[in-house]
Amino acid sequence: xxxxxxxxxxxxxxxxxxxxxxxxxxxxxxxxxxxxxxxxxxxxxxxxxxxxxxxxxxxxxxxxxxxxxxxxxxxxxxxxxxxxxxxxxxxxxxxxxxxxxxxxxxxxxxxxxxxxxxxxxxxxxxxxxxxxxxxxxxxxxxxxxx
Numbered sequence: 001x002x003x004x005x006x007x008x009x010x011x012x013x014x015x016x017x018x019x020x021x022x023x024x025x026x027x028x029x030x031x032x033x034x035x036x037x038x039x040x041x042x043x044x045x046x047x048x049x050x051x052x053x054x055x056x057x058x059x060x061x062x063x064x065x066x067x068x069x070x071x072x073x074x075x076x077x078x079x080x081x082x083x084x085x086x087x088x089x090x091x092x093x094x095x096x097x098x099x100x101x102x103x104x105x106x107x108x109x110x111x112x113x114x115x116x117x118x119x120x121x122x123x124x125x126x127x128x129x130x131x132x133x134x135x136x137x138x139x140x141x142x143x144x145x146x
Contacts, residue, residue: 038063050122050129068096068115081110092139 072078083099102110135141
């Protein structure tokens with residue numbers, strides 16, 4: 001159970017904080033140029049993954065963001081932006097390999113640096129992210145927050 005807890009914490013932080021805004025719900029929707037429409041019960045407070053704490057923002061981010069991995073059916077981790085990942089023998093290091101061809105809406109390549117920036121920004125005290133603690137299992141994250 002403890003092992004699952006660490007994996008769950010990493011996956012939750014990858015899913016929530018490691019998301020980057022992309023204009024697609026899925027790879028197939030992106031390739032066909034399909035649009036999504038939905039209505040919400042309130043105005044959209046933020047599209048900043050580091051600042052989102054409400055359901056409306058979470059819904060919008062979930063529909064327009066691509067995390068490295070996320071939980072699928074039965075609580076199983078599924079790759080999203082990550083093509084694959086490995087965990088070190090000691091369980092302390094995760095290495096993610098991105099799918100090729102990922103782009104921002106403006107056509108720029110999506111890189112590992114974009115995910116690193118998102119995580120660093122989320123734990124930066126200046127950002128004041130209420131969910132920064134989700135990255136506490138990342139080396140030095142807690143020290144940076146403090």
